[in-house]
Amino acid sequence: MNIVTLVGSLRKESLNMQLFKTMEERYQGKLNLTLADIASLPFFDQDEENIPPQVVKEFKEAISKADGVMIITPEYNWSVPGVLKNALDWASRVDKVFVGKPVMALGATPGMLGTVRAQMHLREILSSPGIQAKILPPGGNEVLVGMATQKFDQQSGRLIDEGTLSFLDSKVEAFVDFIKKEN
Ligand SMILES: Cc1cc2nc3c(=O)[nH]c(=O)nc-3n(C[C@H](O)[C@H](O)[C@H](O)COP(=O)(O)O)c2cc1C
Incomplete structure (x- = not known):
């Protein structure tokens, strides 16, 4: 199964990127997790949406071909980081590549609440007319990794909390x- 993953942090030591790396290794053979390079996408510009830059075309194509999408994101000021919103805005226009796409949301934070506010906001965004993703239903399926600094190994940078x-x-x-x- 091919899963494209969007990670909402650009930080080198990102806990959310560490969560992605943990999953990439742990579910090898079961899932083929590939990382979308959302950092290379330019700021969304509506003037360019019909003939977008090549990186945008490639990003949208990857989403379009994937069996599903995982979004692993920090919470910034009770919402999703701008870099992630920018990627979703590109994906929401012209050929709306998220429509009907299965999506799972995950997040890690040093805080207590495990990115719950960002994920609630993300669910709203993913339900908008330009996106209309099929989100893994919330009842018990939210992956909210709170107090995350205590759950990752400092040396290996992998999630180790059993x-x-x-x-x-x-x-x-x-x-x-x-x-x-x-599907
Ligand atoms: C601009 C900014 C806003 C933040 N706002 C929140 C927030 O609303 N909720 C929260 O739990 N943590 C917040 N944090 C702390 C992040 O959860 C923390 O920096 C986390 O490690 C970022 O994820 P990363 O390790 O994947 O980069 C914020 C951090 C930054 C830089």
Whole structure:
């Protein structure tokens, strides 16, 4: 199964990128997780939406071909980071590549609330007319990694908290089932 992943942080030591790396390794053989380079996308410009730059075309094509999309994002000021919103804005125009696409949201933060506000906001964005993604339903499926600095190994930069890892396993399984059902 091909899953394109959007990570909402550009920081070198990003916890959310570490979560992506953990998942990429852990679910190898089951899922082919590829990272979309959202940092290379220019700021969205409506004047360019019909003939977008090559990087935008490639980004949209990757989403279009994927069986599903994972969005792993920090919370910035109770919402999603601008770099992620920018990518979603490109994807929402002309050929609307997210329409009907299965999406799973995940997030990590040193804070207590595990990016819950960002994820609620993200769900609204993903439901907008230009996006209309099929989001893994919330009841118990939110992956909210709070107090994350304590859950990652400083040396390897991998998630090592056993409780979180087994929860993640079950939610990834739920997403795989969801994709099979929806595609
Ligand atoms: C501009 C900015 C706004 C932030 N706002 C929030 C917030 O609303 N909620 C939260 O839990 N953490 C917030 N944080 C802290 C981030 O969760 C923390 O920096 C986290 O490590 C960022 O994710 P990353 O490690 O993947 O880069 C904010 C950080 C920045 C830089």
